[in-house]
Every structure is written in structure tokens, then in C-alpha cells.
Amino acid sequence: MIFKFLNKILIFILFVSTVYILLIIVSGLFLPEELTTNLNYRIGSNGHMFSRTKEIDKHKNIDILFLGSSHAYRGFDTRIFKENGLSSFNLGSSSQTPIQTNVLLERHIKEINPKIVIYDVYPDAMESDGVESSVDIIANSRNDFLSINMAYKINNIKTYNTLLYGFFRDIMNLNSDFVEEKIKEDDLYINGGFVERKSISKSLSIAEEEERNWVTNKSQIIAFEDNLEILKRNNTKVILVQTPYLNYDKYLNNDSINRYYNKLGIPYYNFNEILDLSNDYYYDYSHLNQQGVEIFNYKLISILIEKEQL
DSSP states (O other): OHHHHHHHHHHHHHHHHHHHHHHHHHHHHHSOGGGOTTOOOOTTOTTOHHHHHHHGGGOOSOSEEEESSHHHHTTOOHHHHHHTTOOEEEOOOTTOOHHHHHHHHHHHHHHHOOSEEEEEOOHHHHHOOSHHHHHHHHHHSOOSHHHHHHHHHHOOHHHHHHHHHHHHHHHTTTTTTOOOOSEETTEEEETTTEEEEOSOOOOOOOOOOOOBOOOOOHHHHHHHHHHHHHHHHTTOEEEEEEOOOTTGGGBTTHHHHHHHHHTTTSOEEEHHHHOOOOGGGBSSSSOBOHHHHHHHHHHHHHHHHHTTOO
């Protein structure tokens, strides 16, 4: 009797799971985005992550690997580092949190084998739940056990659904003919992973924003420290950097954030406190325009050369 009951439950679970997966596939294939709020598969989305992951295999034994959020892929211009005799690749991604960085390191660190990692440590990444970056990587990179582990850590229905659909597209090879445009509105993808904002400098006023504290997410701190261990095991030198952003002074606990990074015993540079850039060097409240990127990059390189860290 009990065996029959458990058998019926198992059959029911298998039936419901199959129907659910089919509904996810049908929704992803045929329904408009506004009707799939819990499924967000956007191949070729903002940030050029698809182009970056397609190019990455060409870069091995490089001098510098850049990691982090859009502050990284919009903030570190690989051309400027090349001018200084440094080979590099930018593996930043939109809203990348340490949980996504962990996936990218596990997949690529051995092949890329950089001498140095410059890791952008924008505090927002330590607050985030990681959902936005998880679906970006699922749609624009390959999916494997690391993707499943990432989804488990994020534990959000949107990430789970997007991963199910992502595996379907991978199995059916539906992305094989996709080609991402290098130019998207004002963004230009530069080989090596950097995204240049083509628009000229424009004046920005400081956004009205209430003062508040950064509130760190424990799971992101754990993933961040795990990433440092991965790099240590790979004998890769790490340099932590905060790229400049507007409204830095609106956050009341910047000093405690700085103390956390400083106590790690790793070179750490907060360029919000090193550079004093006017609003004209940003294209929005969080990102430098190309003029700002050049000032920031040349200053960073000069500091690292002076400190004999390059």
C-alpha cells in the first residue's frame, strides 16, 4: 500500500516537473519579455558578455586579468595597458558579484593564467543578491555544473528558470548562429573585453540620494574570499581597486569598507579618494566616460609602476 502511494507521488512529481520544464521552454521561445518576469534570458544583452566569452579562449598567459562589474569592463581599457607593454583581458560583466566571479574563475583561470588580477571591488557588488548578473552569464556563456551551483547559491526563481531555458538552448545549439554587434547605441566593444562609451563628455549634476550605509551580503563576502583563495592557489598576484563613481560621499561607512579590504594584506587602491574628478568625466552617476577612463587608467598604471607592482 505504501509502495503504491509513493509510486504515485513519484509519477506525479515527474509529470509536474516535465510540464514545468516544457512551460519554461515554450515561454522562452514564444512569449514576449514583459510576460516572462521570472524568466530573463537575454543573449547579446547590455555589456557584450557574449562577445567576451567567445573571445576569451584566445587569451592565454597574459599579464593582467580584470574582474568585476560594469565598473571593470567600462573602467579598464585594455588598449591603454597594451600601450604600456601589458597584455590583458577584461572579464567584467554587468552587475557581476563575487558569486559570478567565482564561476568565471573556476572556468577560465587555468587557461588564461594571468600574472596579475586587478579586481574591481565596487561595494554594490557585495550588497547584491546576484540575480541580474547570474542571468546575464547564463544567457551569454556556456552552462555546466558551475552554473547549477551558482543558481543554488543565488536561490531565486528567475535564475532557476533562466538556467533551465539556458540548458535547453545549449542542448539544441540554438545560439550557434548568433553574432553580437560590436556597436550598440553609444557602446563600442573593443577586442580584449573593454566597452568604450562613445558619447562625448557631458555635464552631470549630483543625483539626489539619501545618505546610507553599505550593507554587505554574507554570501558575497564568502564568495569573494573564496575567489582570493582560487587566485592564491593559481599563484596569481591580486590588486584590489575601487573605480571612481559619483555620490561616493553619500555612503556613511566607506571607512569600514576600506578597513575590510586593507586588512586582507592585498594591495588596495580606492580611486574615489585618490582622484578628484569633476562630473564632466562621467557619462552617468556610476561610470566614467572615455576621458575619465583614460585619466583613471594612466594614474593606476603610474601608481603600480611606482610601487613596483607591475
